[in-house]
Amino acid sequence: MSEVETFRAPIIARASDRSPSSQILKSNWEGAGGVAGWLSSVDHKEIGKRYLVTAFLFLIIGGLEAAVMRAQLAQPNEHLLTPEQYNQLFTMHGVTMIFLYALPVLSGFSNYLWPLLLGSRDMAFPRLNALSYWVFLFAGIFLYVSFPLGKAPDDGWFNYVPYASRAYNPGPNIDVYALGMVLLGISTTVGSINFIVTLLRMRAPGMSINRVPILIWGTLTASVGNLFAVPAVSLAFFMLWMDRQFGTHFFDVSAGGQPLLWQHLFWMFGHPWVYAIVLPAMGIVSDGLPTFCRRPLVGYTPVALATVATMALGFGVWVHHMFATGLPVIAMSYFSAASMIIVIPSSVAVFSWVATIWTGRPVFTSAFLFFVGFVILFVIGGVSGFMTAAVPVDLQLTHTYFVVAHLHYVIIGINVFPVVGGIFYWFPKITGRLMNEALGKWSFWVMFIGFNVGFFPMHILGIAGMPRRIYTYPEYLGWGPLNLIVTLGSYLFAIGVLLFFLNVFVSLKRGKRAGDNPWDAASLEWSTSSPPPVYNFAVIPTVASRYPLWEGRLNQSDDDRSSMQEGFLLDKGRETMGTTSLDAEPDVILKMPPDAYSPLVLALALAVLFIGALLHSWWLLGASLVVILLASTSWLWPQRSLSQIET
């Protein structure tokens, strides 16, 4: 049939994964098996799992780095590491945790969950999704190959110039960091684009903007934030690389450049980024907590608004990382006030969670414990952030262990705890098996106690005057005992994390079978089988409320009924429903691309491009540019199967 159809009235069917129609879907969506299938897969579930696994690997690596550093700091005048080693360790620890763990792990959740939460069959750009993962992986490897050679980045994750400039740091260390970050920026950007367009186009019919789960709001906000923040850091690192390799003078004060320009660009990115790595995690809690409290989240709209408002504020307060740089006094007072305002959206979220627990009937599962633990850590991390927002106090606290404590409460408390809770929550969906509850509770208590024992004393160390990023300290300052406690506590925390990983491995094989909806949760992903079939939904569901699986139990009128078993079938190839961006009315039948190698090839070529730039190997650079051009042209070539042409 040469005619490509341009219009169609889609078939509406009543079907489930057991229906014969799902066989057709399965054959449409399933990729090739074996290595080939693995390398070319563009399935969002596959990519999401890879993101999760890779991010956890980086978490382990970053944790090992921390463990070595804590051994060095456990006692005064310790000589386990040389200063250079220590400096590379703390830099790589920061880089790993912030860039290679914290955001990618959330991308993993979001990649896996978004289409399931939204009632779609894939992300808007499946191949871009694969590209985003491969580039992330290669950027991570790129940053890490320097490590065994002893040439790893060594100026801290915020990499202030002029110490990062060639005059003071002649080795390749900083070049690796600069190029690696630009490469990673590509991954983050295409990932963000994918999320944004997915939200705009791929929601199930009826899932209007006021019905999307909070996790979606969190990731969406983070993605929009990344879209506007990442260019700042990519540009800053590019300029730095130019300064180092080609003799430009962006940051060189002797030729009219400005060292503070680095700090402005870095924190214009850095502050929103902090929200990018916590907002989706907060979304995980806002979606998971209500399930275990047996009631909907209190204050959906305020929480969604708080999510967006936090990010918007985040773009205006970068200067509060620079209070001690000699900025105008008038300016700082304002910034102080502006930064403190973030308390308001944060308290909206906190009171929403507390109210949800208070007015619900909590069920104490492991996931729930992690979510509740998170709430209290969120509060501690929040109030310590509030203290550092007060300019005069910050002039004492900044660059000390108080800040180290604060940022660990933020990143571990607000990212790691929800993430682990989220794994407990969605593990049955991803694998079809439940995780071990007893072991889960053990790991929670070990992690929670270890974390607080390990990191709370850091506040006190900071007030006792211990600056951050020092590899040793003299005995007479009296920081020894607390540092020992910190070291022991953090090791305890690490044991808790190991227990969690153990649980994952054991449950993968031996966990109890989960069934479709083991927690009796309310959102769409629980309406399909566990693990979900490759096509996600046998029919595209229709949504009539915020809690489609709890309808009938909440006080609603009768016509408010979502439909999970009956909906658009869309089985002529890889198809899903495109809906209007605001009201989610059916708009277009989207043709999704087949599995492809082009993302992998493109990502490889990009990695080679950056290696060429690092080694000053211009022919390598040129060759990879050609490959990039070819790969992207083949990628974008209009395909008849995607129905983008009509001949």
Next chain:
Amino acid sequence: MPLTVSSISLPAAAREIAKPALDGLAVPGSGRLAELPWNWEVWVLVCLGLAVFGYAYGLRRLNPHARSRIFGILRIASFAAGIAALFVALISPLDALDDQLFSAHMVQHLLLMMVAAPLLVCSRPAMAFLWAFPMSTRRVIGRIWIAGGLHRSVTALMSPLAVWLLCSVVLWFWHLPGPYGWALANEGIHTLEHFCFFISALMFWSLVIEPFGRRRLDYGSTLIFVATLGVQNGLLGALLTLAGHPFYGAHFNTTEAWGLTPLEDQQLAGIIMWIPASVIHLTSLGVLFVMWMRHAEREARVAVPSRTRLSSSLAVQRYTTVLAILVTFGLSGCDRHGPASYWAMSGAHADRGPALMQKYGCAACHTIAGVPNARGQVGPPLAQFGRRAFIAGILSNNPDNLVKWLRSPQSVIPGNAMPDTGLTEQDARDIAAYLYGDT
């Protein structure tokens, strides 16, 4: 705690460069607020007075019912507050101070753009002013408005992209040291500067606030619109705050009387531009967001029946697979996407539309093509209905919503001017089909 290096006085070289700009103005003030003059400039007073008079007179002409419905006490209050802000900005000693202090100038601009403009837009002045004229004049204005192409050019000028570009250009242009200096040196250019700021702000807020309840931009786009302009504003404020030396020669000699160095004055101005303005932008973003959620809520509630009907249609149309596929191809061969085609299938009779609309009295309020004597001016004309994005400004334009609206407008927007006319379902469908037919 720091004293900053920036408070060290400005380099002699900068003064030297600024010399030419200093000629003829920049007389250092006394540094005492009380000695600043009020600016009783006649034409400003006349304009303000005319505005107040026009607004009040227009309100008086309206019957009390319409007045309370269209304007309401809040809108009148916001008009008063807006005029008060204009008064403070243009007539109080602030206006004299702005020649001396950049920061005072910034406060003045903030009042014009971020306080007066939104308040005035809220108060629907255009409507009131129009009513200040007698009926015949209103007709003439209306005719010129439509026939003279004014309507179309204003619509084009008010397109979000145009407003966005205009606001950006105005913002950056007038803060360059050159144009800023000209404005301070020449009263005419100064007036032009304020005019640019004020008009662009009015356009900006008209798009954001939508004084007539009809959104030109959906909420998502409005959020982006406000955010991107807000970010530009913030970046410029940041640059002014963080700059290493003062830019504006006109203020080099005048700030010391007020206990500020020119650089401190500029930092203060930058901060005023950055933070309070951003707070206003952020607040409007928050309000828009909540409105968006409410809108989506309302929209979804209205739209639900259409979906349930979609699935209950299965009861009517149960086919075997083969039949379904046949039907599919049959449809895809001949049909096009669009409300009209949607409707054509469901057995409504568009040809009954005109008669029904006569019968139910639609023509009394609406101008409807093809309906005799339907030249009503109370409600909007109903031409090309299928091309509209919204029904009544809140429902997305689809047949189910249109039927819902026609049958029971009061349940959709309680208190609006369109009465429940008692249409039957079938009649409403027929009318809807007719309206969609006119494209």
Next chain:
Amino acid sequence: MSYWHTYGPAGDPITKLGWGLGIVSIVVTVVIAVMLLGGLFRRRTKRAPDDAQLAVSREGGGMGWIYVGVGVSTVILIICMGWTLVTSASVSHPPSTPALTVQVTASQWWWSLRYTSDDMSRTFITANEIHIPVGQPVRFELASVDVIHSFWVPQLGGKMDVIPGQTNVTWLQADKPGVYRGQCAVFCGAEHALMALEVIADTPRDFRAWQDDQLRETPISSSATVRAGQKVFQAHCAACHTIRGSDAAGIVGPDLTHLMSRRTLAAGLFPNTQGNLAGWIAAPQGLKPGAQMPDHLVSGTDLTAVLGYLNTLQ
């Protein structure tokens, strides 16, 4: 280094505010924790959900928590904000115009100090040990010759970054005589950890005496051993170090004119004792790897001679 207590008007308001905000923070945390625990155990469901407990209780309600919680938070926030602004203003300017200005130049990894005076003859240079008179504000002008550092004496006040290309200004005042340790706070390279300094607050009379002392040039010694030591110093050290009154005039390292009057060596690394000094001269790279001062591999006799010479630099 602990700033639980501070000893001067540049730090005291900050400490008060810090304690205040700290207590507010703790109270907030405790209150929320109590509410959380209350919520947890109020209607706890003991077992994992089974079919009997699947009922979802209710949809609405609970908004009061958000209204009240956010309302209360906002009130606390505004009070704290006001307090912060007041504190900020009070520490931004010294109570009286500082009579003394010290120009601090930071480099990897030590501090050069220049005591300025309108009378050029009373201007002198020293390193790493700042003497200030008790009860008077002192103005510090901070400059860097290489990378970004931060000047921080926690018991006297907040920190101020030292940034190449700009001169930041701060002030400190000690109300009690004593020794206050300071340290570089911004990561500045390998030996960032070992870049300390000391502020010694003297009574005005002691301070005056110290100043006079510092202004003195070193007398040319008549002792032969000392002169031998000076020769060695001139050969190996003078390229980097200055000793006023001698030919040594290097500016790469600290001014050593009154080395023996200082309490510590190598930017606060260890107390100034003979043993430490000898060890430091002999092998600085073992004690502070990466420091600008190279291992000279002086012979034992040279070392003793240099020590003998340095000992005269009182």
Next chain:
Amino acid sequence: MVELGVSRTVLPVGSKAHHASGWWGMLTVIATEATLFAYLLFSYFYIASHAIGAWPPYGMPKLSLAIPCTMLLVAGSFTMWWGERGIDRDNPVRLMIGLVVSAVLGLVFIALEGLEWAGEPFHLTSDAYSSLYFTVTGFHLVHVAVGLLLLMVLFVWTALGYFDAQRHSAVSIGVLYWHFITIVWLAVFFTFYIAPRLG
């Protein structure tokens, strides 16, 4: 037998103009790219605001090439718009003419820009201003080059007959990018050539 019905709504199949996900994708790409340029221009203004001595250090940038450059890009946008209207009316030849003319204008732009680079009395490493000048205009040139590639590919696709009045989302998306390049140039032009004159 599966129960089946047919939706009463007839939907387009596959991407189509504003229904295309690629359209939204391009909008987000433009958003992030525009931000990149915003940060570049911020860096310019920031460094300018801290400059000691005259700014720009080499006197006012010459307009003799910059103004023709600007006109070329604006004209290129118009020709592209004209070409796109062609495919709206099922006229691929008009689209191809539009593509070729716009691409030629873009090429001349690159040539003129190269001429201007060659004529500058400073080079990349002279000082902060020169670094900014070459980097910002260089970034823009790269975008023009990518735009040219895009136009070429579109030309080939049009020649192969892939587009008609109904299906040409790739064209709409490419043209959007081309307009973006013009708008960015206007901002760069304003910053580097006009703003110093108004300083």
